[in-house]
Amino acid sequence: MTTVRVLLADDEHLIRGALAALLALEDDLVVVAEAATGPEALAMALAHRPDVAVLDLEMPGADGVSVATSLRAELPDCRTMIVTSHGLPGHLKRALAAGVRAFVPKTVSARQLAGIIRTVHAGNRYVDPELAADAISAGDSPLTAREAEVLELAADGAPVAEIAERASLSQGTVRNYLSAAASKLGAENRHAAVRLARQRGWV
Amino acid sequence: MTTVRVLLADDEHLIRGALAALLALEDDLVVVAEAATGPEALAMALAHRPDVAVLDLEMPGADGVSVATSLRAELPDCRTMIVTSHGLPGHLKRALAAGVRAFVPKTVSARQLAGIIRTVHAGNRYVDPELAADAISAGDSPLTAREAEVLELAADGAPVAEIAERASLSQGTVRNYLSAAASKLGAENRHAAVRLARQRGWV
DNA sequence: CACAGCTCATGACAAACGTCATGGGATGAG
DNA sequence: CTCATCCCATGACGTTTGTCATGAGCTGTG
Numbered sequence: 001m002t003t004v005r006v007l008l009a010d011d012e013h014l015i016r017g018a019l020a021a022l023l024a025l026e027d028d029l030v031v032v033a034e035a036a037t038g039p040e041a042l043a044m045a046l047a048h049r050p051d052v053a054v055l056d057l058e059m060p061g062a063d064g065v066s067v068a069t070s071l072r073a074e075l076p077d078c079r080t081m082i083v084t085s086h087g088l089p090g091h092l093k094r095a096l097a098a099g100v101r102a103f104v105p106k107t108v109s110a111r112q113l114a115g116i117i118r119t120v121h122a123g124n125r126y127v128d129p130e131l132a133a134d135a136i137s138a139g140d141s142p143l144t145a146r147e148a149e150v151l152e153l154a155a156d157g158a159p160v161a162e163i164a165e166r167a168s169l170s171q172g173t174v175r176n177y178l179s180a181a182a183s184k185l186g187a188e189n190r191h192a193a194v195r196l197a198r199q200r201g202w203v
Numbered sequence: 204m205t206t207v208r209v210l211l212a213d214d215e216h217l218i219r220g221a222l223a224a225l226l227a228l229e230d231d232l233v234v235v236a237e238a239a240t241g242p243e244a245l246a247m248a249l250a251h252r253p254d255v256a257v258l259d260l261e262m263p264g265a266d267g268v269s270v271a272t273s274l275r276a277e278l279p280d281c282r283t284m285i286v287t288s289h290g291l292p293g294h295l296k297r298a299l300a301a302g303v304r305a306f307v308p309k310t311v312s313a314r315q316l317a318g319i320i321r322t323v324h325a326g327n328r329y330v331d332p333e334l335a336a337d338a339i340s341a342g343d344s345p346l347t348a349r350e351a352e353v354l355e356l357a358a359d360g361a362p363v364a365e366i367a368e369r370a371s372l373s374q375g376t377v378r379n380y381l382s383a384a385a386s387k388l389g390a391e392n393r394h395a396a397v398r399l400a401r402q403r404g405w406v
Numbered sequence: 407c408a409c410a411g412c413t414c415a416t417g418a419c420a421a422a423c424g425t426c427a428t429g430g431g432a433t434g435a436g
Numbered sequence: 437c438t439c440a441t442c443c444c445a446t447g448a449c450g451t452t453t454g455t456c457a458t459g460a461g462c463t464g465t466g
Contacts, residue, residue: 011310012288012308012309012310013309013310013311013312014218014222014286014309014310014311014312014313014316015217015218015221015309017225017312017313018218018221018222018224018225018313019217019221021221021224021225021228021313022220022221022224025224083217085215085288105215106215106216106217106218107214107215107216107217108216108217109216109217109220110217110220110221110224113217144411144412144413145412145413146412146413146414156395156398157390157391157392157393157394157395157396157397157398158391158395159391159392159452159453160452160453161452169413169414169415170414170415170416172414172415172416172417173413173414173415173416175452175453175454175455176414176415176454176455176456177413177414178453178454179453179454179455179456182454183454183455187360188360188361188362189360189362189422189453189454190360190453190454191360191394192359192360192361193360194360195359195360347441347442347443348442348443349442349443349444362422362423363422363423364422372443372444372445373444373445373446375444375445375446375447376443376444376445376446378422378423378424378425379424379425379426379444379445380443380444381423381424382423382424382425382426385424386424386425392423392424392452393423393424
C-alpha cells in the first residue's frame with residue numbers, strides 16, 4: 001500500500017485541525033504539513049514535498065489558485081487540489097487553467113474528500129459535478145481584457161474620474177468600456193454589472 | 204461529571220463532520236444532532252433539546268442569528284453560540300442582541316472551541332477579543348431605520364426608480380436618504396456607501 | 407491584402423444621480 | 437408644552453452617468 005503525503009492549507013484553524021484529524025483516520029493518508037496562509041503553504045510545500053496539496057481557495061496572502069500556480073512551477077510532482085466554500089464558476093476555470101487537479105466544495109464529506117485525494121494522487125482529476133454544470137452553463141466571459149479591468153476598478157463604487165485615472169484612460173473611454181460591459185452582461189448599470197460578473201467569477 | 208449535549212449546525216458537510224469528530228474526542232461533550240440549514244437546525248433542536256447549539260452564521264434558509272432568535276423563544280434553556288468565518292462587527296452586535304452567548308471566529312482551534320462550549324454551558328459568555336475590539340472601534344450605526352432600508356435596496360445596483368417603487372417612497376425621498384446615508388458614512392456615492400455599510404455589518 | 411476585433415479617443419445628448427432648501431406630520435425626551 | 441429628531445415629500449440645480457456616432461491605430465486570421 002502506498003501512503004499519500006498531504007499538505008493542508010486553510011486559514012481557519014478549526015477546519016484545518018478537524019480536517020487533519022479526520023484524514024488521519026484514513027490509514028493510507030498522512031498529513032505532513034499544515035499552513036494558514038498562502039505564502040506559508042508554499043514554504044511548507046517546498047520544505048515537506050507532499051504528494052498532494054489541499055488548498056483552501058480563500059486565504060490571506062495568496063489565494064489557493066496562485067499558490068497552485070507557484071507550486072506547479074517549483075514542485076511539478078506535487079498535485080494540487082482546491083477546496084472552497086463558494087463555488088463560483090470562474091474560480092473553477094481559473095483553477096483548472098492553473099493546473100489544479102480537483103475542485104471541491106466544502107459540502108462534501110471527509111470520506112469523500114479522502115477518496116478524491118486518492119483519485120488525484122493516482123493522477124486523475126475530479127471536479128464536483130454540480131460546479132461543473134454551473135461552469136458550463138455560465139459559459140465563457142464575453143468581456144474583453146480592458147472591459148474586465150475597468151469593471152474591476154469600478155467594483156468599489158468609485159466614480160468614473162477615479163477609474164480613468166487609475167487605468168490611465170480618458171473618462172470617455174472608461175464610460176464606453178463600462179457601457180459595453182454592462183450591455184454584454186445585460187445589466188442596467190455598471191454596479192449591477194459588477195455584481196453579475198462577480199457571481200460568475202469573471203472579475 | 205456533567206456531559207454537555209451539543210447541536211452542530213453548519214452547511215459545509217466537511218466542516219460539520221470534522222467538527223463532530225473532534226468534539227467527540229472530548230469525553231464531556233456529545234453531539235446529539237447535526238443540521239445543514241437554518242430551518243433544519245431549528246427542527247433538530249426542538250427534537251433533541253440540546254444544552255448548547257453551535258450555529259454557523261452563514262447557512263441557507265435562515266442564518267445563525269435568526270435561528271438563535273427562534274431558539275430563544277421556543278427553547279429558552281438551550282444556550283446558543285455562533286461560529287463564523289467572517290467576523291463583521293455588526294454581526295456580533297446582532298448576535299448578542301439575539302441572546303447568543305458566544306461569538307467565535309473559525310480561526311480558533313477545536314480544543315478552544317470545546318472550552319468555549321463548556322464556558323457557555325456553565326452560563327457564561329464568550330466573545331473573541333479581537334472581534335470585540337473591532338466592534339467597539341466600529342461603533343454604532345449612524346443610519347436611521349429608513350436609511351438602512353433604502354441602502355439595502357440599493358445594494359444590488361438598482362436604479363433609484365426601482366428602489367422607490369420597492370420601498371413605496373417617492374424618488375426624491377429615496378435620493379435624500381441615499382444622500383444622507385452616503386454622507387454619514389463618508390462615501391462618495393451610494394454604491395461605495397453600500398460597501399462600507401456591509402463591511403461594518405450595518406446592513 | 408483585406409477584414410474583423412480590440413483599443414483608445416472625442417463630442418454631444420438625454421437620463422440618472424447627488425445635493426440643497428423647504429415644509430408638514432409624527433414621536434419621544436426634557 | 438417645546439424642542440429635537442425622524443419620516444416623507446416636492447422642486448430645482450448642477451454634476452455624473454449611459455449611450456451613440458465616429459474615427460484612428462494596432463493585431464492577427466484567412
